[in-house]
Amino acid sequence: MSVMEKYEAVIGIECHVELKTESKMFCGCRNVFGAEPNTNVCPVCLALPGALPVPNAAAIEHMIRAGLAVGATIPTFSKFDRKNYFYPDMPKDYQISQFDMPITQGGVIRYWLEDGRIGECRLTRIHLEEDTGKSTHAGSTDGRIAGSTFSLVDYNRAGVPLMECVSEPEIHSAQEAVAFLESFRRTLLALGVSDVKMEEGSLRCDANVSIRPLGATELGTKAEIKNMNSFRSVQRAIESEIARQIEIVESGGRVVQETRGWDEARGVSVSMRSKEQAHDYRYFPDPDLVPLEIGAERVNALRATIPPLPIERFERYTGTYGLNVKQATQLIDNGSLAEFFDACVRVSKNPQSATNFVLGDLSRLANESGIAVSDSGVSPEHVGELIALVESKTINSKIAKDLVERMWKGDGSPKAIVEREGLAQTSDPSAIEGFVLAVIEANPGPVAEYKAGKTNVAGFLVGQIMKASKGKADPALVQSLLKAKLE
Ligand SMILES: [Zn+2]
Structure with missing residues (x-):
């Protein structure tokens, strides 16, 4: 047994998905990627005094449809809460999020692996919140501020509707993690609720990785991996983290709980900060927003708009229709x-x-x-x-x-x-026999070669007969008749 096989990796995925809507979550500003910094802002998303949020109905419908697609339940009542923390990219100094009563509860993401096996992972939660602004720090790759000591902030993204999805730690390899994310991404695309583009940040994901001796039930200490900007990065980062933790444990060390950033160019993760305890976000219900009440009728109407899901197609294509994994995936994508x-x-x-x-x-x-x-x-x-x-x-x-x-x-x-x-195939033996005899007569050389044992010239003769029939002769019949005439 190799060192790797002595351990089991335990992985949980956390992802953020920007929802595709015309406007932001609580104001009328446009929700578009790539605009000039700070051009899609207003008193609400800049948190100017007296501004009040109004929830975006389209974003709520996207959430309900996404929840239904992964088999979550939609409670009649849900509410928005304030998650309090200070960071310059968040003008309000709190984020409107959902704490104990999110729009959806539960759910499972089912996925397929390259060998066709189907896996599944339960969801801890999916909730709706607003995105933060985007900071660009000195020394980053942005050339405009290289060498300086300040940060720039763009509030265009502040207030964009954001879905947060947290999985249970039920994934056990980098391949499964990628398959999980691919399946979730395909599902959201099929629903039309997000562009889910990792390169534009409309899909962002982190992975919680720990290891434990094979057969153990207790969870090991986890490290959270951030900054993965493609599925390929996710795969490499998780593989590298599993190997790093095994090496620590094998050499008698102890894995510490921390957040690590993935450096794609160097192919290593780097410690960003240790995370000894949970943050205290002092959640409380947002007094500016009334609780949401979603009736069964509304939920059923939205359920009727859900298209065939990628995993359902995969099972039908590979199971009922007998397609291989590659063919099924090609169609689904x-x-x-x-x-x-x-x-x-x-x-x-x-x-x-x-x-x-x-x-x-x-x-x-x-x-x-x-x-x-x-x-x-x-x-x-x-x-x-x-x-x-x-x-x-x-x-x-x-x-x-x-x-x-x-x-x-x-x-x-x-x-x-x-x-x-008149393109119908000629299956009449006497008509085909006529073509065969004519071709034999017109090609004494190849016929002699065939009779001398060079049987591969038969292909040439079949071609001539097909041509004589204008492509309409039944090829199987041509072959058997030719063979009979020559032998
Ligand atoms: Zn706004």
Whole structure:
């Protein structure tokens, strides 16, 4: 047993997701990324005296839909609380958040791994709060203030609706942590509640990592890893942290509770601060905001707007339809293609053929043209017709391939094209025999070679026969008839 195998890693994920809304959480300022600093601000998000917050209904609906999608319950009553702490990027000196009565309770994130296994991790909580402003400190990578000793603060982000999601410590490897995050990200994208872009900070995540001897039930001392700016960083940072803790314990040391920042360039984490005790945020209900009351009718109406979820698609694609993990993931990560595929399966009742056309010729044409399959001239009904023509052996695969190209260009129904142009496959042995005999007569050289034992020239002769039939001959029949005539 290697040193690594003597331990089990225990990981919990905490992530913050900026919700996609027109305006901020408690005021009418625009919620957009990348504007000139301090241009999307007003008395409410700058906390000027007398300004009062008004909750954003769209953000609350996003929260409820996200909660329902992960199987959380939506309590009838919830409320906003003030989380008190001082930091210059927070103009009010408190953050409006939710403490003991969040909008959603519970929930589970289910995810899939590269080998197709499905895992799950329960959620401790998801709540709604407002984002803080953004500080840029001297000595940071921002060239404008290099070498100086002050900080700049941009309040455009202050007050942007923010979802905080905390998982239970039920993840045991870096791969599972990334799969968990990917699944959550895909779910939020499918719901349309966030852009979830790590590079723009609309998805930010931290990981709590500890180790314990394999088989132990008590949790070890954890370190919190911050500053991971891609899923690749998450993977590397967690792997490196597990190895660091094992090394400490193996050499007789003790892991200390601390916050560590991940340095992507150097591939190491660095201690930021020790965290011996919990902060005292002196939470209390925000007196400026009345509690939220959300009725069952409203919840049911929102439940009806939830689209097929990525994990449900994954189970259907790999389980019921027999797709492999790569094919299923490829479809799921292209929402409009997955919808197109689902429609093709509904029409054709043939998932395997639908997969071949959608991920094969149609995706190739989409890549070549830069036009999405769903925006092309091809409809799921036409794909269904094409599959039926192949299934009934009315056309062979060569004609099918040509038809896909023509459907892409907007030629319409493949069934109509086949009827109009007489493209139906020739399965009549006497007609095919005529083509075979003609080709044998026209190619005495290759025929002699074949008879002398060079049987690979058969491919050439089959090609000639297919050509003579204008591609319509049944290729299997051509091969068997040719073989019979030559031997
Ligand atoms: Zn504002």
